Amino acid sequence: MRIGIDFDNTIICYDTVFNKVGIEKGLLPENLPVGKGFVRDYLRKHDKEKEWIWLQGYVYGTRLSEADIYGGVEEFLTYSKTAGIDCFIVSHKTIYPYSGDKYDLHKSASEWIQHQKLDIEFFFELTKEDKIKRVSDLNCSYFIDDLPEFLMLPGFPEKLIKILFDPLNKYCASDFGYQYAASWNDILAMFKNV
Secondary structure, eight states: OEEEEOOBTTTEEOHHHHHHHHHHTTSSOTTSOSSHHHHHHHHHHTTOHHHHHHHHHHHHHHSGGGOEEOTTHHHHHHHHHHTTOEEEEEEEOOSSOSSSSOOOHHHHHHHHHHHTTOOOEEEEESSHHHHHHHHHHTTOSEEEESOHHHHTSTTSOTTOEEEEEOTTOOSOGGGSSSEEESSHHHHHHHHHTO
């Protein structure tokens, strides 16, 4: 069995770091609820799309070390290794931010993975199509991602089982033809029953 796993908002959780940096840079009020989505929505509501794009590049390029790993990821990877399941991180990530300073986003993400001591092979692809191709080339039988719109794209292997990771319960599981998990504990339980 081979499992592909998205990186951003699936393994790495940015919720606290976006608020922290946004407040430091004077972009956000201190009482804004914690979460990347709240930060994005607040900046867009106040016509600060450029600031949002800049903030993403800055966090992804310079402050990634302050981002958290989702609870349960390490336990899942440990279980997978002992059960003989191969896991891979497969992410769509540009090398540089869309605007602002040219931070090497692949390097930052690689360093974060190594700092977490995650024993997993990882691939950062430049396009969504390349990400899907990598999942196919790795012969993954499962793929875990937080974005239903990505999981709906054409080109995935026909027999691939898609799992929507939704820790904020933003989506209704029955709206999609995927397996659904609100936590990594849910995912671990799924694979213990496979």
